[in-house]
Amino acid sequence: MRFKNFQIWRGRLPHWRADEVRYYTTFRHRRPLDEDERRTLFAQLLKASGNRYDVFVLCVLPEVTELMFRMREDAKGRPFELAAIIEGAKRKAGKAIVKDTGERYPPFYTESYDRIVRDDAEFEERWLAIVGSPVDAELADEPEEYECLWVAPEA
Template sequence: MTAHALDAIRFWDTKRWTVHAAVVMPDHAHALVRPLPLDTTDVTAREFYSLPELTKSVKGYSARAINRRQGRSEALWQDEGYDRIVRNDRELEETWGYIRFNPVKAGFVAEPELYQWLYSAGRAD
């Protein structure tokens, strides 16, 4: 499940959102993303890709792939999601660190980079 979910998150990276960090845990996932403008050539863009639609795409793709692999057809993701706006550099760094250290805090690995289903684009800037 984790590989399909991380693949789905990364699929839209640089196309419809920028993924700064993402981690897929056995029972949940976190992603620090920035939706991209619908028109990437417009430096004053006011219209961006929809975060709920991107999240729905990630959940749909990964659920279909997992169900196909396991020969099932059932709901895998909860309908709700929790998103919030990161308002400043301090919150960005804190969120980025929280995502990276989630597998460490859960006791899966000693260092974030040892967790197979962590994607980190480097620094969160």
């Protein structure tokens, strides 16, 4: 499979970038987030949706966050940078959480795992796993009961 404008870079984890693809991203939390902290992170991640990226599904659990999305393009036709959006949301949520708790560091690990979703079968598999994760974690009886799960209306 060939991707348009494909690039690879590596931090602690490998990161692939391409135009016109769907991404799956996840990151762990240094400690379990309480309900208010999950809401703070959830709101920050959704803030750029519809502007810099289109979120298909997002779930913030106490110990991990997962989402799938497609990047939008800026005024010059270049896709927005995934890391800038995700890490920016983590940074803003982290500052708010640190302010409330007095902790020294934000409760998120610095790097996120991201992956290009290669086909519809993989998209569906990941989507079902994300939507089912609040039930699997025994945080809700039904996915729609979990406050920090968001599914795009057209998904």
